Amino acid sequence: MRxxxxxxxxxxxxxxxxxxxxxxTFSARDSGQxxxxxxxxxxxxxxxxxxxxxxxxxxxxxxxxxGMLNAVGLQNPxxxxxxxxxxxxxxxxxxxxxxxxxxxxxxxxxLAVEKLxxxxxxxxxxxxxxxNVKEGGIGFGTDPRMAAEIxxxxxxxxxxPILVKLTPNVTDITEIAKAVEAEGADGISLINTLLGMxxxxxxxxxxxxxxxxxxxxxxxxxxxxxxxxxxxxxVQIPIMGLGGIMTGEDAAEFIMAGADVISVGTAALVNxxxxxxxxxxxxxxxxxxxxxxxxxxxxxxxx
Amino acid sequence: MKKIICGxxxxxxxxxxxxxxxQIQSPELGQAKPGQFVNLxxxxxxxxxxxxxxxxxxxxxxxxxxxxxxxxxxKALSAYKEQxxxxxxxxxxxxxxxxxxxxxxxxxxxxxxxxxxxxxGIGVPPMVLLAKRLQxxxxxxTAVVGFPEEAFLIQELKGFCxxxxxxxxxxxxxxxxxxxxxxxxxxxxxxxxxxxxxxVMLRALSQWCQQQQLSCQVSLEERMGCGYGACVGCxxxxxxxxxAGVEIQQKGVCKHGPVFFGEEVAWDA
Numbered sequence: 001m002r003x004x005x006x007x008x009x010x011x012x013x014x015x016x017x018x019x020x021x022x023x024x025t026f027s028a029r030d031s032g033q034x035x036x037x038x039x040x041x042x043x044x045x046x047x048x049x050x051x052x053x054x055x056x057x058x059x060x061x062x063x064x065x066x067g068m069l070n071a072v073g074l075q076n077p078x079x080x081x082x083x084x085x086x087x088x089x090x091x092x093x094x095x096x097x098x099x100x101x102x103x104x105x106x107x108x109x110x111l112a113v114e115k116l117x118x119x120x121x122x123x124x125x126x127x128x129x130x131x132n133v134k135e136g137g138i139g140f141g142t143d144p145r146m147a148a149e150i151x152x153x154x155x156x157x158x159x160x161p162i163l164v165k166l167t168p169n170v171t172d173i174t175e176i177a178k179a180v181e182a183e184g185a186d187g188i189s190l191i192n193t194l195l196g197m198x199x200x201x202x203x204x205x206x207x208x209x210x211x212x213x214x215x216x217x218x219x220x221x222x223x224x225x226x227x228x229x230x231x232x233x234x235v236q237i238p239i240m241g242l243g244g245i246m247t248g249e250d251a252a253e254f255i256m257a258g259a260d261v262i263s264v265g266t267a268a269l270v271n272x273x274x275x276x277x278x279x280x281x282x283x284x285x286x287x288x289x290x291x292x293x294x295x296x297x298x299x300x301x302x303x
Numbered sequence: 304m305k306k307i308i309c310g311x312x313x314x315x316x317x318x319x320x321x322x323x324x325x326q327i328q329s330p331e332l333g334q335a336k337p338g339q340f341v342n343l344x345x346x347x348x349x350x351x352x353x354x355x356x357x358x359x360x361x362x363x364x365x366x367x368x369x370x371x372x373x374x375x376x377x378k379a380l381s382a383y384k385e386q387x388x389x390x391x392x393x394x395x396x397x398x399x400x401x402x403x404x405x406x407x408x409x410x411x412x413x414x415x416x417x418x419x420x421x422x423x424g425i426g427v428p429p430m431v432l433l434a435k436r437l438q439x440x441x442x443x444x445t446a447v448v449g450f451p452e453e454a455f456l457i458q459e460l461k462g463f464c465x466x467x468x469x470x471x472x473x474x475x476x477x478x479x480x481x482x483x484x485x486x487x488x489x490x491x492x493x494x495x496x497x498x499x500x501x502x503v504m505l506r507a508l509s510q511w512c513q514q515q516q517l518s519c520q521v522s523l524e525e526r527m528g529c530g531y532g533a534c535v536g537c538x539x540x541x542x543x544x545x546x547a548g549v550e551i552q553q554k555g556v557c558k559h560g561p562v563f564f565g566e567e568v569a570w571d572a
Contacts, residue, residue, distance in 0.1 A: 030532030030558060033305045054553060059526040061536035063352050070528065072535050075553060217351055269529035270351045271307065
């Protein structure tokens with residue numbers, strides 16, 4: 001019997017399997033205390049800006065039925081500290097690193113992209129979809145013209161492939177996807193969190209200090225699968241699919257919908273070893289179904 | 304490597320109103336430092352996030368947790384029965400600085416040292432393991448514990464402390480008032496204070512200790528996501544001395560704490 005081949009080519013990078021982490025839920029030293037990072041196809045690191053960001057006040061975390069809310073607000077140590085610490089630490093693994101980049105203005109995105117372009121990162125993921133940042137963030141991701149503008153700006157300074165991370169908080173996701181593809185994005189990742197809110201009815205107050213936050217977890221998966229499916233039919237560039245993936249079968253579902261690779265986010269907070277567990281479950285699913293490659297999964301879909 | 308293990312519930316019983324004691328057995332349980340916590344992963348998957356609970360006591364193969372039922376998650380926890388399986392992390396976070404590396408401003412030599420453990424409400428449980436360890440190290444341990452009206456874990460503390468002082472908000476048991484008022488009224492003086500409890504209590508004690516020029520370690524609480532440092536949900540503001548002077552940095556309660564020195568905490572920032 002031929003062995004499983006989970007390897008994928010993703011926007012110019014070689015990955016031994018399609019399982020990656022989702023930005024904001026992965027920290028090399030902390031996540032690496034639970035599993036061997038080297039087993040993953042790639043890792044997507046936390047959002048990093050050109051300068052340090054303090055993030056939002058606490059409480060930043062809330063739980064909802066089958067999901068969670070966060071309003072971390074992209075707290076990060078800035079690109080220089082990130083390069084000296086997180087990236088330096090990740091060098092010991094053979095896993096490609098995709099650095100997620102945040103900014104408030106096109107200039108800030110470009111500054112961070114320029115700094116990170118000089119490192120060993122395999123790819124940059126441009127976060128134009130964080131619901132917890134007032135300026136920049138989601139503002140860029142909800143307007144096709146602005147999404148295109150940011151993509152054009154970062155493409156002009158980047159020496160690395162660019163993945164643009166889209167927000168689901170729009171009426172027509174395909175418009176945004178087409179706009180970033182037209183400006184040379186090498187790939188798209190979707191979805192980021194949905195904008196959500198929870199009220200503590202005992203205390204009669206919002207659960208999050210920021211009032212609203214990003215809603216993630218298995219409750220959002222159908223929205224994410226639908227958007228991956230729509231975007232797959234609208235653009236040619238590769239897609240990283242994410243949003244509520246908890247199991248290997250969820251990963252297969254995203255691949256059938258049109259994702260080339262998948263990211264595990266909230267599941268890794270629920271279970272620290274989720275990324276490698278999901279990889280093993282995906283392998284088990286492939287064996288059970290008689291699939292030898294990731295392409296076999298996609299081709300089997302009859303939608 | 305840290306891991307999530309499957310433990311067996313050995314007991315789970317109410318020891319006071321809304322306060323439960325759960326014992327979990329697993330051959331994979333090792334040791335813990337006082338002040339560390341574990342994540343409990345509920346069987347009901349609709350409640351995604353783990354529940355972080357401080358460690359009350361741990362012996363080879365058996366861990367004792369004392370928790371308060373405050374919401375759906377802890378309510379679900381209280382329904383676990385003897386012999387039920389429960390997923391639990393190995394100990395997380397950093398505990399009280401009582402052993403290991405000597406810090407510039409702090410020594411871990413407790414032989415003959417007078418220490419006071421100050422617990423408020425559900426901040427009392429970690430004081431049991433702390434009292435045990437400090438007593439083993441030769442400290443003279445006093446506990447000062449405060450509750451709304453009903454006390455718990457007093458016998459356990461008496462096993463490791465030379466004296467246990469109780470305060471209740473309503474005066475139902477012991478001193479009528481809060482723990483700091485009790486410390487001041489009874490002049491419960493020690494060379495070092497260790498605390499866990501509501502933020503208002505920790506801040507008052509920490510400020511009083513600073514005035515008295517006494518060392519104080521406090522265990523902070525914040526709403527956590529992952530409990531191991533990945534999500535950066537549970538931050539607190541800590542004063543850090545840098546080349547540029549003292550600056551306030553955001554530290555993860557789960558990762559860098561939950562225990563900090565009182566003077567490090569920027570209480571009002």
